[in-house]
Amino acid sequence: MIPAPGDFVLLLPEIFVLSMACVILVVDLYLSDDERVISYWLAQLTLLFAAVITLSVGDGQSQLAFYGTYIADPMATTLKVAIYLVTALAFLYARHYLSERKLFKGEYYVLGLFAMLGMMVLVSAHSLLTVYLGLELLSLSLYAMVAFNRDAYPCTEAAMKYFVLGALASGMLLYGMSMLYGLTGTLDIELIAQSLGRQTATGPMIFTATFIVVGLAFKLGAVPFHMWVPDVYQGAPTPVTLFIGSASKIAAFAMVMRLLAESIGALQPAWEGMLVALALLSLAIGNVVAIAQTNLKRMLAYSTISHVGFLLLGILSGTQAGYAASMFYIITYALMSAGAFGMIILLSRAGFEADEIDDFKGLNQRNSWYALLMLILMFSMAGVPPTVGFYAKLAVLQAVVGVDMVWLAAAAVLFSVIGAFYYIRLVKVMYFDQAEDTTPLAEHFDLRFGLSANGLAILLLGLFPGSLMNLCLQVMAG
């Protein structure tokens, strides 16, 4: 009994990425340091072709493969393409950063591709086993990437914290999954949903949902399970922080969708309350504590926590509109986050990380175009129109109001207003403070081009959000 040939066709994107990661690993062995850039271009080509393959394989239908452990559906296709795009940005921004610090090694891109493979597995998971294995593949690659600059003490410390807390979170999730298996007798997400749908929620089911929610909250970095986020964001090399803060968040959203919405969707009344608490706490702690930060990476870490709060708001509504709003939110957030960390990379140079808020002083005098791009990114994170951040927040709030939780929407708006302070403070520092450091910005054409495109995309998506929003709605309806 072997899987049908059609199964392998559906799995082509994963097979391609895995093969290319192995090819790059071997090719890189034979390259001298001057030719190392070949590994980089191979990695970028892999992403491009993976996108082409994913789009041509996905036909808008929902298809199962490999005995129900793998699913190819519109949500998987869309999220995968978003992941390729953000990963390509992360690789692009990382290139000069790594080569200036003598960290430019093929393993960085190989581990990045393996992490991305983990995200793809997670996005296409249709069995608790695949969810868990995809998560571990992603996390293991990320732990290694955080520790990549092993001679730097903060990196090693961040990697250690990330590893220990990640293992704890996996344990929680696994415990919830084993309980779920015990209750339903199956690992298949669809069969679990069918089995739970027939019964009323009992004590063990809520017990199960609790563990799954806690595990997910750890991975997302929602309060009160957020302790690792600031330390890891600050300690990791900036390109790795960028990768964790953008692409892996899309995968985390997919994991929440597969586990909460699709498998234990029947228990929505039970996990709704838990998510309300997590979302409110994340919004409150994330926005308030970010005000006190002087390190930009740390501030963006707390900002991530507050954005996770918004993401949870969309999911807890349990409606298709809510899920679509969350999906729109996470894709645009990944772009914003990539852009913001990309700006830190642009300002940094060997021996100078540019990760303090003071390092952005007077950016407008040094280069007004990049100051404008950073302004767009910060306004988008704060949710100021006409940037896409405004529309994303609006869609989530509409979904929350749609399920008659106006008080929750009001609280979210209140905390966003508090949060706007620290984004706008950065804008003030850039435009109204005197530049202390007048070194010209890095000249790399590809880095500058990527950042400009990234910043303009935020603005354009804000002006024309319709097509992406429609796509998200279609995906959730289909």
Added chain:
Amino acid sequence: MSFERLVFYTFAAILVYAATRVITVRNPVHAALHLVLAFFTCAGLWLLLEAEFLAITLVLVYVGAVMVLFLFVVMMLDINLASLKAGFVRYLPVGATVAALMLLEMILVLKSKGFDAASMPPPVRHAADYSNTRELGSVLYTDYVYPFEIAAVILVVAIIAAIALTLRKRGESKMQNPAEQVKVRREDRVRLVKMAAETRKPAESED
């Protein structure tokens, strides 16, 4: 008490004893050996659960391979016991309170109606000719081939990560290069020096 129950309680008691000793003995080698005992007893419990294959794998892989490696590491590392024990008493009250609370919460939940014997019946027993290994083998490469392959990829990543993080040239490490060693010529090692013959003075040879 049936024989099976007797076996279970004996094994469970040994397991709890061994697990406690792992974290209480002073000597790390003894701790590792107690961990071996814990694994072995656990394998016995799994046999009672009709998971023969997993039980044998536990003994072969963990007791046979992992723990032996672990013992090597423990013996090679110079572990400072005093620093490991430091702060134990200071953290004990907090730790004990948290543990007690968690235990209480677990008891409250697990004692609730949803978890009683009526709603969670014991699984059906299999016949004597039922082969656990055959059942696992028949699904591992068919139903679960995709997760199985991902697990393999995870192992590859573990290898890459371990090598990428540890392989580097260190100044202080002394290594031999056999290729260089066999290429060596006499001229590289021996230098013949012409010098005038020296004669000892009698005064110096006295002392």
